[in-house]
Amino acid sequence: MTDRFTNPETGVFYNRLGLTDAEELDRxxxxxxxxxxxxxxxxxxxxxxxxxxxxxxxxxxxxxxxxxxxxxxxxxxxxxxxxxxxxxxxxxxxxxxxxxxxxxxxxxxxxxxxxxxxxxxxxxxxxxxxxxxxxxxxxxxxxxxxxxxxxxxxxxxxxxxxxxxxxxxxxxxxxxxxxxxxxxxxxxxxxxxxxxxxxxxxxxxxxxxxxxxxxxxxxxxxxxxxARALADGPLPAVRQIEQLRELVAATPAVQQLVAGVDYRRNQRADALLSQVLDIDRNPQTGVPQHGTELRQLLQEAAQDKRFQDPQSQREATRFGAALAVLQPPEPMKALGTSPALPATGPSTAGTAAFVQAAKRLAEGLEEQGYPGPADSLSRAAKAVEKSAYLGGANLQAVGEALTRAEKIPALADDAAALRGAGRSLQQAQRSMAPPTPGRENDGLER
Known part of the structure; x- marks a missing residue:
């Protein structure tokens, strides 16, 4: 993924030395x-x-x-x-x-x-x-x-x-x-x-x-x-920073609770993260705009019979507490109709290419001694194969696997193939649904 600090032709940071090799620039x-x-x-x-x-x-x-x-x-x-x-x-x-x-x-x-x-x-x-x-x-x-x-x-x-x-x-x-x-x-x-x-x-x-x-x-x-101790704890501005950090840190676990193998729940997991990051950017407008919907979604997850284990309940409670600090709970409103879903998912060929690339890289990571990222990537590939959707916890697993793999020369080609297949799959998804505001730089970061 390139950005305004990176030369898109070389993939290397703009630099005063005229270097086009990332390792040489780093040294x-x-x-x-x-x-x-x-x-x-x-x-x-x-x-x-x-x-x-x-x-x-x-x-x-x-x-x-x-x-x-x-x-x-x-x-x-x-x-x-x-x-x-x-x-x-x-x-x-x-x-x-x-x-x-x-x-x-x-x-x-x-x-x-x-x-x-x-x-x-x-x-x-x-x-x-x-x-x-x-x-x-x-x-x-x-x-x-x-x-x-x-x-x-x-x-x-x-x-x-x-x-x-x-x-x-x-x-x-x-x-x-x-x-x-x-x-x-x-x-x-x-x-x-x-x-x-x-x-x-x-x-x-x-x-x-x-x-x-x-x-x-x-x-x-x-x-x-x-010594000048803070008699009343953090200043108000820093206290709010800490509250926002807690909400964001609690989000990945709740994403995993709401993300299932079907297309709709993965979309909702992505929407959950987008809404939380929107609150982090601007809590004054983000909390009133998203707070009620987030509490409704959290309630659904907390009441789901699949998530009654102590760990899941702790994660849900943590997220709820972080949200409550920023906005006191309001009476629950009736759930509205879920957004209409596209009639079909991304192309079968695009999904198959992604799954094949993910499985190949997972095997390489396993051989190189990284069983954790390999297992996460394998599970993500299976979920994408079934749902034809790349997002939420599955996207996180792919990003983490790429971070590891791109540091290993033997896996460079496989990592590049997976990154390309992932981008193609995400582009197909975006073409079928309106983009979520504020997410232009989210994705498979390099």
């Missing part, structure tokens, strides 16, 4: 940005006590000025949303980052709350600093402001934040553990009531790699007189 980007990262650590480049949108943009621009033509631009400039698979063993849930329309707004809200906490000064132990640093790192990572380079941008920002608080954070010691730890926070399996579990890995990572800086200035920064 050069790492080399040049690590040099700039060292310069930031030495006090060059953007400095200051503000960690808002302007600061993050300036940091990204400094780090990637040698490589990307679009250094300093956020996903908003490219109207890029996309979906990414979690970097977690056996994990089959997608990661949805902040709506690109809200990136600056959310970065500014986080920066303001961080300022209210005096940029985490006055925390007397590495563990105390790690707890609050992990909380903010997770939030900034969820915003995921940039098309590429989010990790290094946040490392630079949080190294500076730690220094201002009298600490040093060494991200290089356990660098390979950072992505899985931060992905756990995004996926949020445990949910709002047990948020500390979702942040445990990130918090532990910070704690193990945070050390007090020497000297009187650092000691003064750590002195408890500098």
């Amino acid at each position: 050069e980007t790492k080399r040049l940005s690590l040099r700039r990262l060292a310069e930031l650590a030495a006090g060059r480049g953007p400095q200051g006590d503000s960690f808002d949108a302007a600061r993050l943009r300036a940091t990204h621009q400094y780090l990637f000025q040698d490589t990307f033509e679009w250094a300093g631009q956020t996903r908003r400039e490219g109207a890029f949303q996309g979906v990414k698979a979690a970097d977690l063993p056996g994990m089959e849930r997608p990661m949805h980052f902040a709506p690109f329309e809200r990136i600056d707004e959310r970065l500014n809200a986080l920066g303001e709350q961080l300022k209210q906490e005096n940029n985490l000064k006055g925390l007397t132990t590495p563990a105390a600093f790690a707890e609050r640093a992990a909380y903010y790192f997770d939030h900034y990572n969820h915003v995921h402001a940039f098309r590429e380079g989010n990790g290094r941008t946040l490392q630079a920002a949080f190294s500076e934040l730690a220094q201002q608080g009298g600490y040093r954070v060494d991200f290089s010691r356990e660098h390979e553990q950072l992505n899985p730890a931060r992905d756990q926070g995004i996926v949020s399996l445990h949910g709002a009531p047990h948020r500390e579990k979702d942040l445990q890995a990130l918090r532990d990572l910070f704690a193990r790699n945070t050390t007090p800086l020497p000297g009187p200035e650092a000691e003064a920064a750590r002195h408890p007189s500098q």
Whole structure:
């Protein structure tokens, strides 16, 4: 999938080096940005006590000025949303980052709350600093402001934040553990009531790699007189961000509850995600517009005799609670007539081509030692073969399988074949039903 940051002819990010090979560009980007990262650590480049949108943009621009033509631009400039698979063993849930329309707004809200906490000064132990640093790192990572380079941008920002608080954070010691730890926070399996579990890995990572800086200035920064705790919890703007994150994180499991093997239920699962993401983009209009329908759909799923097991009921309850926080329940209205369905599904040939490509890639993943994604892809292929529809949980399984496969040279051709077959099948589906607003960048992301 291409976007405004990517050259459609090469599939490689637009860059100042004239490179057309993705691996070569990645190597050069790492080399040049690590040099700039060292310069930031030495006090060059953007400095200051503000960690808002302007600061993050300036940091990204400094780090990637040698490589990307679009250094300093956020996903908003490219109207890029996309979906990414979690970097977690056996994990089959997608990661949805902040709506690109809200990136600056959310970065500014986080920066303001961080300022209210005096940029985490006055925390007397590495563990105390790690707890609050992990909380903010997770939030900034969820915003995921940039098309590429989010990790290094946040490392630079949080190294500076730690220094201002009298600490040093060494991200290089356990660098390979950072992505899985931060992905756990995004996926949020445990949910709002047990948020500390979702942040445990990130918090532990910070704690193990945070050390007090020497000297009187650092000691003064750590002195408890500098502490400014949030007496009433998160500021209203950040509290709403957390509520919206909980709703989005609870959605994939509910999608699986409502997505059956028949065409109509898969459509409803896709519509559920679209409505939730619409709420995430604009809760003021999205909640009144979609809230009642979402509660009706949730009630159907919760009452379905197939979903009476404790796990399904917990997932339904979690989604309902997240929705209720944003909009108190209203009296249930009678269910309306379901939207008319197309008389026929996508072409038999298109479905068969997709199924064949999916089965071939599943076999390859199995041979390469990835049984989890292979099994998920096989089940998705069977569902698509029966329903002639690619969407919902099945689309997520395909995207996650492609993410794994495209990193394995031996599977490159099979992955390309599946991606092409999936796009063709989705195009056939779109031609038979009106598009859902706001979904132009959803699909098989590269």
